[in-house]
Amino acid sequence: MGHTKQDSRRLLDSVLGYGLINEGMAVSVSAKERVLGFLRGTSSSSSSAKNGRGALATGGLAALLGTACCLAPLVLVSVGLGGAWLSNLRALQPYQPIFIGIAVVALVFAYMRIFRPAAECRPGDVCALPGTRRGYKMMFWIVVGLVVLTLGFPYAAPLFY
Amino acid sequence: MKRAFLPTIFAILAAFSTAAAAAPKTVTLSVPDMTCSTCPIQVKKALSAVSGVLEASASLETKEAVVIYDDSKTNVEALIKATAGIGFPSTVKK
Numbered sequence: 001m002g003h004t005k006q007d008s009r010r011l012l013d014s015v016l017g018y019g020l021i022n023e024g025m026a027v028s029v030s031a032k033e034r035v036l037g038f039l040r041g042t043s044s045s046s047s048s049a050k051n052g053r054g055a056l057a058t059g060g061l062a063a064l065l066g067t068a069c070c071l072a073p074l075v076l077v078s079v080g081l082g083g084a085w086l087s088n089l090r091a092l093q094p095y096q097p098i099f100i101g102i103a104v105v106a107l108v109f110a111y112m113r114i115f116r117p118a119a120e121c122r123p124g125d126v127c128a129l130p131g132t133r134r135g136y137k138m139m140f141w142i143v144v145g146l147v148v149l150t151l152g153f154p155y156a157a158p159l160f161y
Numbered sequence: 162m163k164r165a166f167l168p169t170i171f172a173i174l175a176a177f178s179t180a181a182a183a184a185p186k187t188v189t190l191s192v193p194d195m196t197c198s199t200c201p202i203q204v205k206k207a208l209s210a211v212s213g214v215l216e217a218s219a220s221l222e223t224k225e226a227v228v229i230y231d232d233s234k235t236n237v238e239a240l241i242k243a244t245a246g247i248g249f250p251s252t253v254k255k
Contacts, residue, residue, distance in 0.1 A: 073247075074206075080210075157199055161221065
């Protein structure tokens with residue numbers, strides 16, 4: 001028959017909406033979600049949400065490890081918390097490109113989950129509720145800023161020597 | 162009053178003479194562990210925090226730090242201790 005996914009969605013809307021309009025949006029949304037999920041054969045919304053959060057967490061952790069060798073010691077010394085143990089952090093320096101690489105890849109995945117168009121978001125996703133979505137967006141940009149700082153600082157550093 | 166006169170004069174003269182003797186000295190420290198891009202900034206901050214240091218700078222290429230300090234207020238040992246205190250052992254460049 002040549003039905004696209006969008007067509008199926010619209011057909012189901014009319015079917016489910018007809019009987020459920022008086023029962024409130026919440027019920028129709030969850031019923032539609034279950035039917036669509038079954039038709040799509042996709043995983044449940046909670047695992048998709050987990051992917052988004054996991055990607056952002058991985059990106060954040062990798063970005064933090066990327067700063068551990070060079071930026072973090074600078075911050076610590078500036079506030080007076082330096083110590084001889086800082087030389088241990090320098091041991092992470094050879095791995096810094098790996099950490100930043102992991103962070104960038106994880107952030108790409110996180111971007112795809114968090115910045116989805118609202119129409120594709122399902123309840124429970126990281127992008128579903130506007131409030132939580134804003135929170136995740138903010139965390140995302142903070143981690144991106146950290147990565148940019150780590151990548152760019154070596155070029156600005158000589159100004160401070 | 163008369164008894165305190167001469168000692169007071171001597172005290173004032175002595176104070177002036179120490180001020181005159183506090184000449185700025187320059188020392189170059191070799192800091193081989195300054196390998197990362199922000200390391201020279203850390204070393205510079207640590208050295209500048211030592212009281213008596215007038216100016217400090219560090220270079221990533223030469224792995225050296227040049228310090229101008231007031232030798233009546235601090236000494237080279239204190240500078241070396243300051244860099245070692247943030248994880249950068251240093252020695253005086255010969």
